[in-house]
Structures are given as structure tokens and as C-alpha cells.
Amino acid sequence: MRIFVTGATGFIGAAIVHELISAGHQVLGLTRSEAGARSLAAVGAEVHRGDIEDLDSLRRGAALVDGVIHTAFNHDFSTFLANCEADRQAVEAMGSTLQGSDRPLVVTSVAMLGASARGLPATEDNFNPESPNPRNASERAAVALTQRGVNVSVVRLPQVHNPVKQGLISPLIELAREKGVAAYVDAGLNRWAAVHLSDAARVYVLALEKRVAGSRYHAVAEEGIALRTITEVIGHGLNVPVKSIAASDAPAHFGWLAPFVGHDMPASSALTQERLAWQPKGPGLIADLEQMRYV
Numbered sequence: 001m002r003i004f005v006t007g008a009t010g011f012i013g014a015a016i017v018h019e020l021i022s023a024g025h026q027v028l029g030l031t032r033s034e035a036g037a038r039s040l041a042a043v044g045a046e047v048h049r050g051d052i053e054d055l056d057s058l059r060r061g062a063a064l065v066d067g068v069i070h071t072a073f074n075h076d077f078s079t080f081l082a083n084c085e086a087d088r089q090a091v092e093a094m095g096s097t098l099q100g101s102d103r104p105l106v107v108t109s110v111a112m113l114g115a116s117a118r119g120l121p122a123t124e125d126n127f128n129p130e131s132p133n134p135r136n137a138s139e140r141a142a143v144a145l146t147q148r149g150v151n152v153s154v155v156r157l158p159q160v161h162n163p164v165k166q167g168l169i170s171p172l173i174e175l176a177r178e179k180g181v182a183a184y185v186d187a188g189l190n191r192w193a194a195v196h197l198s199d200a201a202r203v204y205v206l207a208l209e210k211r212v213a214g215s216r217y218h219a220v221a222e223e224g225i226a227l228r229t230i231t232e233v234i235g236h237g238l239n240v241p242v243k244s245i246a247a248s249d250a251p252a253h254f255g256w257l258a259p260f261v262g263h264d265m266p267a268s269s270a271l272t273q274e275r276l277a278w279q280p281k282g283p284g285l286i287a288d289l290e291q292m293r294y295v
């Protein structure tokens, strides 16, 4: 198949492009920049110049292909609400272009949106459209498209890691470096789910090939690792002390990361493993954090 990949130059998108090309697919990759165009050409992908805020550029890309994988996202957290709304519009625009065909669209979401009863891991079939998390806009768009007969799947991600980058843990490492202390909130028992980059990329390609309309998948290898455990590895890597911060002091210490750092967000992938015959193979989060170069 010829697949339009948005975010094709990003951390996860580039791994998906590699996986698609290795599986014999052709890739049309979206990028805003000349440097992005060069990196896509270097791996054998075709280039589609555009922007997720230029909906016509997305529609043109989606019209040229057999399927779409959408991973582009503006990660400026100071405009998070607007970025989530932009993502909703991007999903809607590409899905509308595919409407009337069986061509699949795979949308990116976050594993915490599958949260059920407090303390239980998030599950694939759980989705609360009323969730206060603005990121649910992307999944609301996916649901609306499914109701219009578009073949949409959602891949939900936890912290995606390799020895270079580890989701929200990367800015936590930078904060610990800047403050000279690695910190967690209260007892640090809240958990974050995780997956290795290569395992996450395989879930996208399997979801695309499986093309089950209205499906949700969790690219999750580890259900939940306590923030205290993660922080201790960071402290050791940076050679800085590790300490607990009271929840009331978290906003002052962690800034925009505060709402995440104290949050318990375990997630299960039992249904995904069964439905896609997918099994995670990559190293775990702690192993990758131990491999990181901290200097």
C-alpha cells in the first residue's frame, strides 16, 4: 500500500516509516521543512510538504494514498488546548477525504484516555468522551468518522522510549538536570505505562493492515512503573539527589509537567496483544534509561 504518514519526521513517525518500508509499503511523508524533506528522501519515502494547520494540505495528501497514519502533533504545551483542537480538525479533514472508501485511517491518542475505575489499568474498549483531558478531541473525531462509515482505528500510546528519548520522562530529566535534584510527588507510587519505540511502530502497521473500523489499540509493553523507580534511575544517571515533593508544591517545582508527574496512569494491552497477535519485544523503560547518555 501507499501510505500517507503525518509526523513522518518525528520520533515515532520515523520509526513507523521504517517499519512500513521494511514491510514493503510505500510512504508519502508529511513535513513542514526542507530538513524534514531531506530526511524522508534519505530513507526512501516520498515527500508531501504541508502543515497540520493547513487542512487542504492534509486533504491533498490523504487523497493520493491507500491509507493514512496520523502522528503529527504540536507539542508546545503552552497552547495544549488549541493543539488538541487542531488535531481534531486534522483527523476530521483526513477522515472526510477517505469517506466513501475502505481506506484505513490510524489516529494517535494517549493511553491514559482508556482509564476506568481508579487504580485499574486503562483498557482499549474504555473511552469517556466527557473526559476533562482535552486530548480526547482526537478520539471524539475518530468516533464521529466511524459513525460516518470511515475506516478509523486509534492507537493509544504510553511513554514511548529508546535510549535517547522517553516521552514525558525526557523533559523530567532536563528539569532534574536544571534543578540539581530528581523528584517525584509524595510517595511516588503512581505508575506510568511504557513501550519501546520499535514495538509501538509495529502496532501502527498491524492496525493499518488489520483495518478493523472503530478499533482501539494500546501500544503498551509495561503496564505501570512507579515514578519513584523512574526518578531513582534518573538521579543515578545525573548523579543528583532524589527526593519527594509534596503534591501542594508540585506546580512550583514541575511547572507544566505537574499535572502528569503525580498522575497514576497504568494501561493494559491484553486486548491489543490478542487482536493484533502483537507481542512487545524491545527492552524495558528502565533498561533504556540505564543506557541513556546523561552527559
Ligand SMILES: NC(=O)c1ccc[n+]([C@@H]2O[C@H](COP(=O)([O-])OP(=O)(O)OC[C@H]3O[C@@H](n4cnc5c(N)ncnc54)[C@H](OP(=O)(O)O)[C@@H]3O)[C@@H](O)[C@H]2O)c1
Residues within 6 Å of the ligand: 006, 007, 008, 009, 010, 011, 012, 013, 030, 031, 032, 033, 036, 050, 051, 052, 053, 071, 072, 073, 074, 075, 108, 109, 110, 157, 158, 159, 160, 161, 166, 167, 168
Ligand atoms: N513520544 C511519546 O512518548 C508519546 C507519548 C504519548 C503520545 N504521543 C503522541 O504520538 C505522536 C507522535 O509523537 P512524537 O513523540 O513522535 O512527536 P515529535 O517527535 O515531537 O514529532 C512531531 C511530528 O509532528 C510534526 N509536526 C509538528 N507540528 C506540525 C505541524 N504544525 N504541521 C505538520 N507537522 C507537524 C513534525 O513534523 P515536521 O517538523 O517535519 O513538520 C514531527 O514529525 C503525537 O501525537 C504525540 O502526542 C507521543
